Amino acid sequence: MNKNNIYILEDRGLIYISGKDTFNFLQNIISNDLSKVSNVQSCFSYLLTPQGKYLFEFIIVKHKNGYFLDCPNYQIENLYNQLNLYKLRSEIEINNLSNEFVVAALSKDKFPEFNKIKGNGMTIKFREDPIMLDPRCDKLGARIIINLEKLYLSAKKLNLKISNINEYYQLSHSLGIPNSDTENFQNKIFGLETNSEELNAVDFKKGCYVGQENTARMKLKKKINRRIYPIEIIDGNLNVDDIIKVNNKEIGKIINNSKYPFGLFKFKDTNFKIESILDTPKGKIKIIKPFWS
Numbered sequence: 001m002n003k004n005n006i007y008i009l010e011d012r013g014l015i016y017i018s019g020k021d022t023f024n025f026l027q028n029i030i031s032n033d034l035s036k037v038s039n040v041q042s043c044f045s046y047l048l049t050p051q052g053k054y055l056f057e058f059i060i061v062k063h064k065n066g067y068f069l070d071c072p073n074y075q076i077e078n079l080y081n082q083l084n085l086y087k088l089r090s091e092i093e094i095n096n097l098s099n100e101f102v103v104a105a106l107s108k109d110k111f112p113e114f115n116k117i118k119g120n121g122m123t124i125k126f127r128e129d130p131i132m133l134d135p136r137c138d139k140l141g142a143r144i145i146i147n148l149e150k151l152y153l154s155a156k157k158l159n160l161k162i163s164n165i166n167e168y169y170q171l172s173h174s175l176g177i178p179n180s181d182t183e184n185f186q187n188k189i190f191g192l193e194t195n196s197e198e199l200n201a202v203d204f205k206k207g208c209y210v211g212q213e214n215t216a217r218m219k220l221k222k223k224i225n226r227r228i229y230p231i232e233i234i235d236g237n238l239n240v241d242d243i244i245k246v247n248n249k250e251i252g253k254i255i256n257n258s259k260y261p262f263g264l265f266k267f268k269d270t271n272f273k274i275e276s277i278l279d280t281p282k283g284k285i286k287i288i289k290p291f292w293s
Helices: 022-026 073-087 147-158 164-174 212-220
Strands: 005-008 013-016 043-048 055-061 066-072 093-096 102-106 121-126 129-133 142-146 227-236 243-246 249-256 262-265 279-281 283-287
Touching: 005 147, 005 164, 013 102, 022 066, 043 283, 055 073, 055 121, 055 129, 055 142, 055 164, 066 073, 073 093, 102 147, 102 212, 142 243, 142 283, 164 227, 262 283
Parallel strands: none
Antiparallel strands: 005 102, 013 066, 013 093, 043 055, 055 066, 102 142, 121 129, 129 142, 227 262, 227 283, 243 249, 243 279, 249 262, 279 283
16 A cells, blocks of 8 residues: 555445443443454454344444444445444434544555554554554555545655555455445355454454354354355456356356446355456356455
8 A cells, every 4th residue: 555645435434422321331342352342452353143144244443432333335324223233222322423424545654653553453643533444454554534625634744645445445455345235245144154263354353242152153063165256357248147167167257247247256165266266157267365264
């Protein structure tokens, strides 16, 4: 990531939750342990279905007396409604602040504090606004949650150039991290199949949460036989659910055919090999090696 660039992530939205019951409310439903989150530490987490399937994802950032949930913009309305469904009598306030704040990504090298410690999610303040090392992978740099007008002033102060967002997405895809094009994951594949463990989105030591029982069982019994991998189109074009074959044997399917595509693969199959060339009905693809492989 270029040290002098900043990327405004226009496809991200922000929900802010506050109130005296906020900690217990979130801790009882999310896949990660909210105890990890503080003014100096953020985390990545999922909200799963009761069966343990992927539903929503977000980066959780402590801010003042509550928490920001930095999530894909397309999920905002449904996530807001789902949180209110779980709210019941909890004394909390849930607000969609997507029109007031933006999320931007930038190089961690702009902040010497990030080079003093290893580990994802470290959080600092810049003029009262939270900046965190991406808790999924620090190779994705840092993120800032800030008012749009203040963002331009801060970018000028830090000598940052607002740059093409596709540079950031290309980096994310090369690392094997989906961004905001995860619609085809929802309620279709298990959280663990989306690499939730590798992306630091699940804590197996915390207590109960929505989807915990099946997630723990899959982990304990090693029943994770499929997972998503980033792919590169070598030739032709892709459609969602296209079968992927190697030596005429089915090994997976296309799960996302956006500009930055992913496939869902039977990774334990002896024919599965990272960086190999595979066949689809209308073309050829190559599996990209993710950062965690």
